[in-house]
Amino acid sequence: MISVSDLSSLYVQQSLLSTLLMGAPELGLVASHLSLSAVCLYSAVRTLQVHRGASAGFLLHAAASAIAIGCDLLWEETEGPSSLHSSSLWVAGIIGLPLLVFSFFWPNGDHLTANLVLGSALLLATFSGYLSQEAQMVASYFTRAGATLAILMISVFTGNSYGVLGSLALAAASFPFFLNAAEIPHFPAEMIRNCVYSVSFLMLHMALRTQISDES
Template sequence: MVFKPRSEWSTVLSHLVLAGVSLHAAVSSVQSSRGAAAGFLLQTFAAIAMLAPGLNTQEDCLAGAWVATVIGLPLLAFDFHWVNGDHSSANLLLGGGMVLAVAGDRLGPEGCSVAGQAVLLVVAVTILIVAVFTANTYGMWGGAMLGVAGLLSRLEEDRLLLLPKEDVCRWALVAGSWAYCRALHTQRLQWE
């Protein structure tokens, strides 16, 4: 019972910060990258929906996280690949995300969880690979933090670092989203 108030505050704070960082990233990248801006905007809406009264049921949480993961994250990676000339990977990531979004009802809760974690890890690894080859330090950090969020979500423990596991994963997503926004900005400057 001692951790209950701390857990509630950490959950609310992690959602608010994720929404704020994602909204800032969407606004700052809308002129240069509409796909990434849409991905960040989906993350913003998913984080805000978790805080809305009456929408915080398990089904709503899963639906918001599902959309932000299988459509939002591939949208983020799409532009990163497209600008670097890797059109086939960009299209494959986005197409795979769209297929998963449509097939989500047929996968069941555990299937959706595994598919969402797989999408998160695939996006993180592909961003990391492109960032390494283009020497984009922010992209490396963004890909690494998205990967950390994906790996932490696979752990069986309920608490990490005295916080609920989901909150720690969200903080990793916050760091990854911020770094990825900076990576997109750096990438655009390199190509101009």
């Protein structure tokens, strides 16, 4: 016969299990942000002696992911284009990715394209205060698409397999249709995106090190 204490113990265990399952998506999201921040920080340190522009680009993404944990997961969530989280993600995309593109083009001697990409990004960031929320979103999408295409193009021409894989992963994580198709119950799209971004930035870091070491 099951006693009252056994029933009470079983109820407590079920309650704890339910709490863990309900909190699993949020814990997974925190883990994905931590993983992305760690990968970007590692890539920033590893590329510091190779190319400081690339190191700065990785560092911007590491900071944006760390800020996401503080603003959206540990503190009360804030919304709107003026929030710290939205601003950090936007800056990481608008300036961080062009810095990576700059790092791919400059060592190959294409200084004109490198300066044009970085100059356009800095100009866009300077006048970001005059852009509406919709304009900022469009600018972010176009910047990511352009950076992905540029890295893919130069990686194909130079035979850099890491760059090809990294740019394809970056493209997959950047397009909304991929997130909608990849969203699985208990696994938010943002978590999947962070994991794909981690793979992408790790590949791009290896691509830069391989490209510059081959040229030297």
